[in-house]
Structure formats: C-alpha cells, structure tokens
Amino acid sequence: MKTLVDLKALTLAELEDLVATWGQPRFRARQILKWVYKGVSAFEEMTDISRTFREELASRARLSNLTLSIRQESLDGTQKFRWLLEDGGSIESVLIPEEDHSTLCLSSQVGCALGCRFCLTARQGFTRNLHTAEIVNQVLAARPYAPADKPLTNLVFMGMGEPLANFDQVVRAIRQIQAPWGLHFSKRRVTVSTAGVAPLIPRLGAEVPVNLTVSLNAVDDATRSGIMPINRRYPIKQLLAACRDFPLPRHRRITFGYVLLAGVNDEPAMARELTRLLAGFRAKVNLIPCNPLPELPFAAPDLDRVWQFQEIIRQAHYPVFIRESRGRDIAAACGQLAGGRPDAFLGPRS
Numbered sequence: 001m002k003t004l005v006d007l008k009a010l011t012l013a014e015l016e017d018l019v020a021t022w023g024q025p026r027f028r029a030r031q032i033l034k035w036v037y038k039g040v041s042a043f044e045e046m047t048d049i050s051r052t053f054r055e056e057l058a059s060r061a062r063l064s065n066l067t068l069s070i071r072q073e074s075l076d077g078t079q080k081f082r083w084l085l086e087d088g089g090s091i092e093s094v095l096i097p098e099e100d101h102s103t104l105c106l107s108s109q110v111g112c113a114l115g116c117r118f119c120l121t122a123r124q125g126f127t128r129n130l131h132t133a134e135i136v137n138q139v140l141a142a143r144p145y146a147p148a149d150k151p152l153t154n155l156v157f158m159g160m161g162e163p164l165a166n167f168d169q170v171v172r173a174i175r176q177i178q179a180p181w182g183l184h185f186s187k188r189r190v191t192v193s194t195a196g197v198a199p200l201i202p203r204l205g206a207e208v209p210v211n212l213t214v215s216l217n218a219v220d221d222a223t224r225s226g227i228m229p230i231n232r233r234y235p236i237k238q239l240l241a242a243c244r245d246f247p248l249p250r251h252r253r254i255t256f257g258y259v260l261l262a263g264v265n266d267e268p269a270m271a272r273e274l275t276r277l278l279a280g281f282r283a284k285v286n287l288i289p290c291n292p293l294p295e296l297p298f299a300a301p302d303l304d305r306v307w308q309f310q311e312i313i314r315q316a317h318y319p320v321f322i323r324e325s326r327g328r329d330i331a332a333a334c335g336q337l338a339g340g341r342p343d344a345f346l347g348p349r350s
Helices: 012-021 030-038 051-060 120-124 130-147 164-176 200-207 221-227 236-244 268-277 303-315
Strands: 067-073 079-084 090-096 101-104 109-111 124-128 152-157 190-194 211-217 254-260 282-289 320-322
Touching: 012 030, 012 079, 051 124, 079 130, 090 130, 101 130, 124 164, 130 164, 152 164, 164 200, 190 200, 200 211, 200 236, 211 236, 254 303, 268 303, 282 303, 303 320
Parallel strands: 101 152, 152 190, 190 211, 211 254, 254 282, 282 320
Antiparallel strands: 067 079, 079 090, 090 101, 109 124
C-alpha cells in the first residue's frame, strides 16, 4: 500500500522541495499550508488550488486529524479533551479560559516514564512519544472550542508526558506552531515545562524561543528523589546549573513550579531554602497545592500553610503566585491527566 505524506509533519521548506519533485512551482507549498493551518479536513476545501492538483494531492498526501473520544466541561469553564490516536492510543489536553484569552495544555507523550509520585499520568506508564503532527493537531482540534471572546493564544506543554524526553518532535512542533506559515503563535506565549531533563534545558532555549517552567517541587535531593525519580539522575545542583545556562531573553524569567505536598515539602524552612537556591536567578515561583486523587498518597497543605510558604518567598523579593487549580471536578488539573484510564473522567461527557 502506498504511504501518504502527512502534510502536518512537514516544514515549509520540506513541502516546497516535495511539490517541486511533483513538477509544481514551490509557491504551491505556501498555498497548501495556508489551508492546512486553517484546519481544513479535505483537499476539496483548498479552493485556490486547481482541481487537478487537489486530486493529485489526495493521491500523494493526507491531512491527519485527532478523533475526539470524550469532551467534558468543568464548572469553571475548563474543557478536557480525550483524543483517540490512529494506533488506538489516547491522550488528553485541556483548554483553560482566562480573562481575555484561552490557554491550551498540550501533551507530548502517550503516558510518561518519569514516575513522579504525585502525578496520575505516571500511574499509566509510558507507551510512546507523540509525532509532530499529533502535537500540532491538538491545537487545531481544540481551537474551535475556545470561546469567541477568549481566543486560543497561549500554549503550555504541561500535559501528559515529559516534553524534553520527546525533544526532537516537540521542538519541530513548536517551530510549526510559531512559524508565520504555520499556526503563528507568539514566541512569548509558548511555554515548555520540564521535570528536569537537565542536559536538554540549555539546548531547548538555543533551538526555539519559549518560556521555561521547571518543576522543582523540593529543595533537597533526598526529598526530591523520593517524589521525582528523575532527580537521582539529574540532582538539584545539576538541574539549577542547566537553568543558569538557559538562554533567557531580557525581561523574562524562568518559572519554578512547586507542588505543595502536606508534610513532605511544605515546611517554612524549605521555603527559605528555596529562596537561597534561586539566588541570582531571574525567577518567579508558582505554588501549586497538590490536587489529591484516591490513587495518590498525598494531600494539599492547609491554606494557612500555603500562605505562609508564599510569604517567605515574597519577603525574598521573588514574584510568587498560588496557582489556581482549574478543572479539578473533571480531573483536568495539574497531575490529574490519564489518557489511558477510561475511569479518569468524572461527571457528564459530551
């Protein structure tokens, strides 16, 4: 059987070369990609391309798509999507409405191999990396669900999987997402979150202009290794050294995420140590009270404890925010995604 080229897997230059081998002028590539990133589902919709060439495209190429398996809307307006992949696997992404725009939380892998103990995705294990087109297709598929007054403008790689463990495909997808011939997202509005694959952090910033979020979650190696096994390979000192080598644009900060787990990493002394570790960084801190689930052995600290932790960091003159957990009622909040779990959706579906 003839293999069809997935157009969403190609860069402009690659498609220009390809159409040239088909005997077409190179400008056809821009015409095609204009329609691809508008989200058309069939070649017949590419109305400024001749019928003959559209028929030829259909015989040589394809427009891959994700299949919506489940969509659920939270009381706070957050939407969670479960997408069925062509090989039968599934992933989840989350659309979060903000004051004047929407943010999409993207997945980069089917499952995750890192085993963070406070994350439900880790319970499902790792299946495979997502392809470039599967990442891009999450944006195209979710975009129509954004409210008209809150268009999709921001993307965060904070869904299922470790983005830097799928480095090549994630970087390739970001280039297509940011390119003027692609989805044309602002470089200031794409964020990659990592659990700490230290050697690839500087390389990420060298290859694509993105915001960086680092899931730190502890201030000593014993505690961090206990909740994040990746720390045994890349301990805190090595991780922070990699962050110092990240090419940070002027007037930008690295965000350090800190999931607060009651009785584990929420001591005031730990907040003071966190400020010491961040000395010299242009940094901000997002505090995320743990989103509990029956399968996970953790709870969020009392709110007074969270405020105390925040105040210690604020007194050290770092911007520090308590991140609101959106979509908790549909298991769409931080650490709750589980695309392989049919029971991970709660409440009504659509």
